[in-house]
Amino acid sequence: MAIFSGLSEKLQAITERMRGKGRITERDLKDMMREIRLALLEADVHYLVVKDLIKEISDQAEGKEIIKSITPGQQIVKIVNDALTEILGGSESKLAVNPRGFTVYMLYGLQGAGKTTTAAKLAYLLKEQGKKPILTSVDVHRPAAADQLQILAKSVDVPCYINKSEKKADLIATEALERGKYLLCDTLIVDTAGRTTIDQEMMTELEAIATAVKPDEKLLIVDAMIGQEAVNVALEFDKYIGLDGFIMTKLDGDARGGAALSIRRMTGKPIKLVGMGEKIDQIEVFHPERMASRILGMGDVVTLVEKAARQIDEAKAQKTLERLQKNQFTLQDMLEQFEQIKNLGSMQDMMSMLPGTAGKLKGTEVDEKEFDRFAAIIRSMTMRERDNPKILNASRRKRIASGSGTSIQDVNRLIKQYDQTQKLMKQFTGMSKGGKRGMLSRFGLGF
Amino acid sequence: MSLLNKFRDGLSKTRQFVTEGFNRVAANFGIFDEDFLDELEMIFIQADCGIEVSTKLVESVRDNIREDGKVDREHVLSILRRDMLNILKTKAFTPDFSSLNVVFMVGVNGTGKTTTAGKIAYQFQKQGTKTMLAAADTFRAAAIDQLKIWGERAAVPVISNTLGTDPASVVYDAMQSAKARAVELLIIDTAGRLHNKPNLMSEMEKMHRVAAREGRDADAVIQNLLVLDATTGQNAVVQARSFNESVSLDGLIITKLDGSAKGGIALAVADEMSLPLIYAGLGEGIDDLANFDAELFVESLLPEA
Known part of the structure; x- marks a missing residue:
């Protein structure tokens, strides 16, 4: 970015x-x-x-x-x-569930897109939702592909059907289906070998698997880094095998992921889920508005706000918000905000999610200590000073500086910052009357 | 099938695509005017060459036409061919085996590092080079087993530890072992890592430091080869830049050129980074690896004159 x-x-x-x-x-x-x-x-x-x-x-x-x-x-x-x-956005992106009680998902895609990892993540997600998934690898081509799935399955405690002596992928899939029903599972996830659409033999194999297990969802796994070829790949797979939706992987990288847009537009099929990391629980529901911002390189405000929402004390934030609206934002509020911001993690991380900061922040290190310094300064003030910074005359400032181990310049900087915040806040509260609630709540969370 | 033919074959789709595009716009416009040049630029962008390279190529054609007024098809093609070859620098991987040679396979997840490591090991083993593989991808489940299978196929020993161990310790073991057994070529397979993850990038730098330190007494020559997937879009440029900042790259390997991807990213990365292209990955078979042939690549990107 x-x-x-x-x-x-x-x-x-x-x-x-x-x-x-x-x-x-x-x-x-x-x-x-x-x-x-x-x-x-x-x-x-x-x-x-x-x-x-x-x-x-x-x-x-x-x-x-x-x-x-x-x-x-x-x-x-x-x-x-x-x-x-x-x-x-648009159409429904939930995974289909077979009304007869046993659902089959088939995962396919190009080599290295992340099918095996995604299969295990999907199993984990379903298990979390109270389902009983079973995994199977029908990848008879890539060395140790089945082992990889088996290890991952074990780590999430989901059964995994492997038959290394069988070389016919569709037969393994059928066996896995039977095994799943025998084990009273309700969902089979079939991990297939990576292939290119121009390899006829591999496409025929995929067709045979689909015929054997009749998947409720045929899911294309797409690497977020894929280039212009994405559309052709999706269209070809759709033509030969059928395509119900796709899962985009490696979105934790910095690729813009324009393929999401292309495939969605050219096939009309929805994006069901996104992979956000190497860990097994890093799979998420797809958010169209975030993807749009990402493609445009505008940062990810929504994720930032959500992250903030998870970490920030709801009640405190609400209180701050109200005070903001009434123009009663004091230094005490600011101190609380600093503390909450610190809970969110590194500033560098957070800044990268803010729109418009991408270019500007290149090379500039955010001074994390600045927050500590400011917090110390506020803590050295009396409650009366915190509520009404106007009374901070030179001698008070001098006392505060020595009390917090900072300089008068630092104290002045903080006061300036506070004034700016208030000014900014007035703008936002003004906007909120026009219905820009998003901006206001964003600011209420500390920005 | 010879490797050369395989290379040609892998790129046949690209060629067909660009030729058709070129002929279509040539037929539509008759002469090489501005609209033609715009269309031409789109053809290169569609092949993932990126805006910068595509614009550069088209600008050059435009300048040439302006200068000498020649607008015939052969002339335009020869300008494009010349410019592309100027961008694509290749280098055969021919280490000097007077001392230990260490090669790190690095790249983002799923580009084909393990497979390529196996293929290179096989090529050199076949030539009689004393080769060794090291499984320093201790993160991805079964990556070690995968490399071991490649080791068996290539008849090359594989140094490994268990899943989850510090990859730098595998590098250490491999360096000791390579020195003790007078190995000529040590290929280290590393875990796929996204270049925007600082902790993973420093893990790679650590492996590199360990190899450099342990290789000093043996005058080991250490190289880093970036493995890029031909289906990758413009992010490949960012990848190359980031990896190069971390461990200073010596060359590029473009994999999966046997697929439908046009691999124009090779041009984009080579132009941005001035790194030589070394190998082209052309399939899942053990000998599906060819020296990157720039002439052939360009020939496949452009229609016949």
Whole structure:
């Protein structure tokens, strides 16, 4: 993410250039469309999808609202983001369950996409939901593929059917189905060998497996790093085997994952789940709006907020929020915020999730100690001072500085920070009246 | 099938694709005008060459046309061929075996490091080089077993420990063992790691430090080869940059070129990093590995003149 600065920044740069002109010219719009086109292509979105999107977006952007807006750059980003979210979202993305009580999921994809790891993760997820899954590996090609699945199955305590002496994948799948029913399991997850769509023999094998176990869901496993070929791969698999949805893996990397958009658009099939790490529990439900922001390189505010929501004391946050709205934000509140922020983990991590910081933060280390220093300064104040910082005269500041082991400059910096926060906060509370609840709650969590 | 043919065969899809595209736009436009150049750029982008390289290639064609006014098909093709070959630097992996040679296979998850390690070991063992494999991927379940199977196929000893041990300790063992047995080529298979995970990158740096330290008394030559999946999109450039920052890369291996992927990423990475392309992975078989042939690659990307 740090490599390419976000699209919003680029668009904003174009906007800055036109500041004072009063209105956007056709040329400005064209420049913006070019930036959007480049951003999408750099994110590995399929060129045909890019072409379509650009047309849709520029049609919308030509509406009067954009032209009149003070921040056309942001407006356009919003249009793009909405368009992407719409494509990515939409239809139901829950995994189908067979009403007769025994469900079969078949996982397939290119080599190295992460099928085996995903199979085990899926088993873990189902088990967590109270299901009784059984795994099987019908990969008779890659050395030790079956062992890999077996080890992972053991780690999540899920049965795994392996038959290393059998070389016919469809037969193993049938045996696994029988074993699953015998063990009173309710879901079979079939992990298949990686293949390319142009390998006829392998495609025939996949067809045979599908015929043998009649999967309720045929899931394509897609590496988030895949390039322009993604669409062809998905279409070919769909043509020969059938495709019900896909799971995107390695999203914990920094690939933009434009393939998600391309495949969704070109096949119409939903993204069911996403893999977020090497650990077995790192599998998540797919969130269209997050993926849209990611493709545009705009950071992941939603994840940040969710992470914050998990760590932050709900009641305290609510209290702060109320105080913010009433303009009663004091230094005591600020101290509590510092403490909560510290609970969230490293600043570097958090900043990387904020939109627009990608480029700017490159190389700059966030001073984690700054928070500690500020906290110490506030702790050296009396409650009266914390509630009403206006009374902080020179002698009080001097006392606070020596009490907290900092300098008067540090104390002044903190007060300045506090003033800025209050100013910012007023802007946000102003916006909240216009219904921008998202921004407000984001700020209420400490940003 | 000879390796050369295999290489050609693996890229036949690409060739067909670009040729069709080229001919289509040539037919549509008749002459090589601006619209043609735009279409041409899209063809390269579709092959995953990336915007930078694609733009560069097309710009060069444009400049040439402007200069000499020649717009015939052969001329345009020859410019493209020349520029692509300028970007793609290749290097055969021919170590000097007067001392121990150590090769680290590095890359993100699922690019084919283990498979490629097995294939390289086989090639050198066959030539009579005293070769050894080390299973330093102690994270992925059964990665060690997978490499051991490759070791058996290639008749090459495999140094390993159990799942979960510090990979640097495997490197240490392998270095000791390689020195004691007067091994000429030690290939170290490492775990796939995403380049944006600092802890995993420092784990790799540690392995590297251990190898350098233990290899000093044997004048060991240590190389790092980045394994890239041909189906990867523009993230491959980021991968190469990050890995290079961590352990300084000596070359690239592009795998899965036998699939439908066009592998234009080879151009994007080679252009950005000025790293030589060493091998091309062409399938799951033990001898499905060819020296990267730039001429053939370019030939497959471009239609016949």
